[in-house]
Amino acid sequence: MSLSVARPVPTFPDVRQRAKEAGLVCRRIPAAAMREVSPTSAAAFRIIFGILGVVALVRFAANGWISQLYLEPAHHLSYPGLGWVQVWPGWGMYLHFALMGIAALGVALGYRYRVSIAAFFLLFTYAELIDRTTYLNHYYLVSLVAFIMVFMPLERAASLDSRNAPASGKPATIPAAVLWMLRAQVGLVYVFAGIAKLNPDWLFNAEPLRIWLYNATDTPLIGPYLRETWVAYAMSWAGAVFDLTIVGWLLWKKTRLLAYAVLVVFHVATAFLFPAIGMFPWIMIGLALIFFDPDWPIRLAQRARHPLGRFPAATAAVAGPREAKHLSRPAVAALLLGAMFLAAQVVIPLRHLAYPGDVRWTEEGYLFSWRVLLTEKVGLVRYRVTGPTISGERLAYPEEYLTPGQAERMAYQPDLVLATAHIIRDDFLSHGHEGVEVRADAFVAYNGRPAARLIDPQVNLAAVKPGLAPKPWILDSPG
């Protein structure tokens, strides 16, 4: 027997009422987005971002990475279509990073802020686009945040620009949408990092954390426990839950403070357990402060009885247009562009769905999608070169053309295996050989699996063009 309940047919007045309500929401969201709020939280964000930028760049230079990553390689593995992004000659890269540092300092100080942040964005992103093997998720995040900061008035408080500006008599404010955008950008990292963890390796095999924790036994106090399988499972699941839910907890005022404390503990723990992740934990700890109230720096200063607590914005009446019809056209355009940017930020991490196979194996759509600390992969590649002017078969190894660091990172990324094949092809062509064919014996071990072939050894990679289309020459994942 089935029970059916007749659904009431909506009457015309109901529909009209719902449309009215929907229209109201559509008008109120933009209005709320343009509501004027204290600029101090955004200013703190700007200062933290600038300081982190300076620290990261000093650290980068002090470790010799400018030379190691940009000057030493004889070849750079470019992004498709971005081969024109090249290393500057001579001292150019040092000058590039010096200017970047000055720009980051300008951002922190709020000095000629728009120029500083635009320069920082361009210089930083240019450097990151030179070589694919230098890709890091947090560098991508820095580029994105810097990009949206270019369009934001983050200099309205605690900046040299605001100090030098003529007094208007009104307390400084910024639209709430600025905070929304920054929160969304930071929040997307966590959400997609959490979604990426919803895979069998992470949830049911505790990989790759099992491997990483097993090798982190030098960690003070907790080191001996890290080899316990249950610890790997507990941390895997806790990590997934953290990433998937932390944004919600941060957005909810009642849980915000505790959530932030958990966030700090989480990132500090990852910094100690996995020192190779560098600045990432500190960047996230710094940027996540944006989830607090717009005037949190002032409230904090007031609580600490610090002179900053007398900042005018602290007592500013926060108000603004209540409905979208009161918004100016530039404001509407800005909101639309912001929404489109965020929509792209949602689509880009999901683009791997357009490719066949497991993204963790094929890496098609792997980058720019917040797959943070997700796989442990190591590869080994050798190339077999043949041609009418080559006697038999010649072997070529990536290390002969790339630095050890580049060779290590390209070995498990199919498009970089292809790019290296082209470097080898071009080298043979430049030595007078014709009709050169290059095939790869590429093996990859990932997340504890035995090494398996990554690339079809029969395919002549010299004839394969790089691009974003699915690559049929990538072999199936070992499962």
Place this chain on the structure above:
Amino acid sequence: MRPLFTAPVLLTSFALLLAVGCAAAGAATDKEVLISLTDRVVVPSYQSLANDAARLDSDAAALCASSNDEALESARESWHAARSSWMKSQAVSFGPVMERRSVSLLDWSPTDTAGMDEFLASGDLTDAAQVKDVFGSNRRGFGAVEYLLFRPDALDKLADSPAYCAYLVALTGVVREEATGILAEWVDGSERRGPYQDYFTDRADSSLLPVAAVEQVVRIQVFLIRDIVQMRLASAVGLREGGVDLSAIPGTAAGHGLTDLRQEILGMQAVYAGSGPDARGISHLVQPLSEETDQRLKDQFAAALDAIDSVEGPLRVAAVQRPQQVNALYERLAAVELTLSTEVVSLLGVSVGFSDSDGDVLR
């Protein structure tokens, strides 16, 4: 939580953690592996090298004192023994041997035989100090001693030319001095540091974390097997320059290419599996993570040694006359290279790229 309950809960949690920690202690730790490797593989390797180098030096002096077939044969045997010890120690070539740049004193290839002949023709007498401080790396070490000891007219030269003898004794003196120096740094320490064995195994206050020391050990294995496979054997089977290229295989005169390989693989096998009963090696770190990988690599080492034994004659000769045997050897060693360079490196979280930039492994 009420204070009344706080203490018991904390105590129980601590006890549980302690219990878990004790249970975890059953598996080999990095430190245990390092201690076992150092005591049973590293120090014995350099002890052997020092002993054999001392014997070579004394045999060379005896040969110069009395140049006859018996003395020459004894010196040649001593050279083979010292060379074997040196090659076996390649699997543990971290620490002092790296810091002292011992390779430049002991094993530079190719040997500059023309330059050596030119010097000998001058009739100048040399000594160990000059060989060490003035001569180029390609005119000293095992290769140079080999050139003097294994040439067909060695006895005549020794009898006729004081310069020849002086050069030989100077060369073996440098080998002995360097071998002794490496051992001394491991066991006794140096002016700037205590015994390296204590530093390396974290037995003394050490800035070297065990996990970093294990990483060093694994890196050396990867670089060694890559050198063997990608440089020497790939050249020998004609996969590098379009034809058989023997320049990468040492042993022009003494024909020790296969012995070199055998000793290197034996050294790697000892590092991986440990040496002696109850010994611990890298295997004891890999096995809890993947029994399959561990067993496969052990089998591959054994198969590689069988393949070395299956090659007839000196490697240089076999590469030309019996290429199928050398090809089989190449494939066996390439299998070792694959497992070591990918699975073991991955399981132990080792970065072989020598790049310490952020997130080089953990993207």
